[in-house]
Amino acid sequence: MRISTGQFYESSAANYQKNFANVVKSSEEASSLVRVNTAADDPVGASRLLQLGQQASMLDQYEANATTIKGTLGTAEAVMTSINNVLQRAKELAVSAGNAGYTDSDRQATASELGQIEEQLLSLMNSKDENGKYIFAGSKGDTVPFTRNDDGTYAYNGDQVTLDLAIGDNMKMATNTTGWEAFQQAVNTSRSQVTMTAPAVNDNRVVLSNGQVSSNVSYNSKFRSGEPYSVSFVSGTQLKITDSAGNDVTAEASQGGAFDPASTAGQTVSFRGVDLTLNINLQAGDVPGTVLPGHTFTLAAKPDTFTGTRSPGNPSSAQITGSSVTNSTDYKASFPTGSAVMKFTSATAFDLYAAPLTADSKPVSSGTVVAGVATASGVSFNISGTPAANDQFSIAVNTHETQNILDSVNQLKNVLNTPTNGNALAIQQLQAGLASGLGNLASGTDQLSSAISSVGGRGSSLMTQSDTNQSLVLANAQTQSSIRDSDPAEVMTRLTLQQTMLQASQLAFSKIAQLGLFNKI
Known part of the structure; x- marks a missing residue:
C-alpha cells in the first residue's frame, strides 16, 4: 500500500x-x-456532582438556620427563666401574706412589692431580641405583645403563629415561643362562682367560697354539664346539692355533703373537681340545726365577659360601656369564639363578624340599636353616644378558662390591698382571695415551665439534627471527592x-x- x-x-x-x-x-x-472539570470529562460524574453540590448548599442553609434557632431559643429561655424566678418570688409573698400575724399594713407592704413584680413581669414579657423584634409576639414582631387595659386587666396583642425554619430535608422547627402559649393559657383555677339566693337578707352566718378548680378533667367533664347547681343547708351538719335538672347529686360531694360547723378543717367540700370552703359564723346562742337550714346558694361557672374597644379611626366617639349574655342559646350557637368585630352600617344598624375582619368576611349576625342597646348573637352591648356608619368595635371574649399570669398577680395585689380591719368576714374573703391567687400563680408557673421544657426539647432535637447534618456534610464531601478528585499515583x-x-x-x-x-x- x-x-x-x-x-x-x-x-x-x-x-x-x-x-x-x-x-x-x-x-x-x-x-x-481534579479529574472532572467539565461535563465532557465525565458526564455521569458531573451530573452526580451537581446533585451533591445542591445537597451541600441545602446542608449549609440548614446549618445557618440551626444557628439562628439556637440563638432565638437561648434568648427566649433566658427571659422565661427570669420570669419564672419572679413568679417564684410572687408565690413566696402570697404564702407569707396568709400569716395570721400579718396586719393590714404588712399585707399592703406586700402588695406594694407585688406591684413592682407586676411591672417587672410586664417588662420581661415585652422583651425584644437583638433585631428589635418582640420575642413573644408570634409573627407580629413589631407589635407590643402585652398591654394594660383601662380596667387594669391585660391584653395579648400578638398571635399564635410560630416562625418555622427548615433544619433537615423533612424537619422544620419553630424559632419562637408565642406569648399565647407561654403566658395566656395557664388554667384559671378560680372560674366558678357562688351566689346566695336565700335568705333574702344575708345574716352572714354562712359564707361559701367561689371555689377552686382542683381537677380540670372533672370540672370540664362533670361540673359544666350539670350547672347551675343549688347548694342548700338541710341541717346543721348536712348540705344538699342538686343540678340544673333537679337531680340530687350530693353523693358526689366529699363526705356526702356532711360538714362539721365546729371545725375549720371540716368545712371544706369537694364536688366534681371544685373545692368549696364553708365559713360558719355562729353567734352566741345559735343552734346550728336551727339557724343553718334555709341558707341556699347557686354554684356555677363564671359567665363569659366581654371587652369592647372602639377603633381609633371611628367617625364617632360612641363607646361600648357594658355587656352581658341575654340569650344563652343564641350565644353558644353563633357568637364567635375568642374575639369579634362589630361594624355599624348606620347610626342604628350593625353587623357582627368573626375577627379578624377581611374583605371577604361574612357577618354571623346583624341587628339594630334599641334604646342604647345593641344585641348580637345573644349578647347585649350598652352603647353610649350615637354610632356612625363605619364605626368598628373589637370585642374580646373572656371565657375564664385560662388567665394571663399578669392578671393573676394583679388580682392578688388587689386582694392584699383590701383592708380587713379585723372583721371575720373580711378575713375569710382575704383567705379565699389568697387561695385563688396561689392557685393561679401555681397554674401560671406550670404553664411557663411547660413552655421552657418545650424550648429545651427543641434545643435537644436541634443538636441531634445538627449532628445528623454534620454527618451528611462529611459524607457529601467524601462522595464529591471520590468522583471529582484524581488518584495522584494513577x-x-x-x-x-x-x-x-x-x-x-x-x-x-x-x-x-x-x-x-x-x-x-
Missing part, C-alpha cells in the same frame, strides 16, 4: 496533536488533582506513559521523514 507524503504528514500531525493534548490534560490534572503513571508516547511519536516522525526519495539523491 502506498502512502502519499501528504497523508503521512497529516496522520503524523494528528497523532502528535492527540498525544500532546493528552499530556497537557494529564499535566493539568496532576497539578490540580495520574503520574498515566502522564509518564503519555509523555513517552509523545516522545515516541516525535521520534517516529523524524525517522520516517528521512525515508523520502529526495534524501536518496
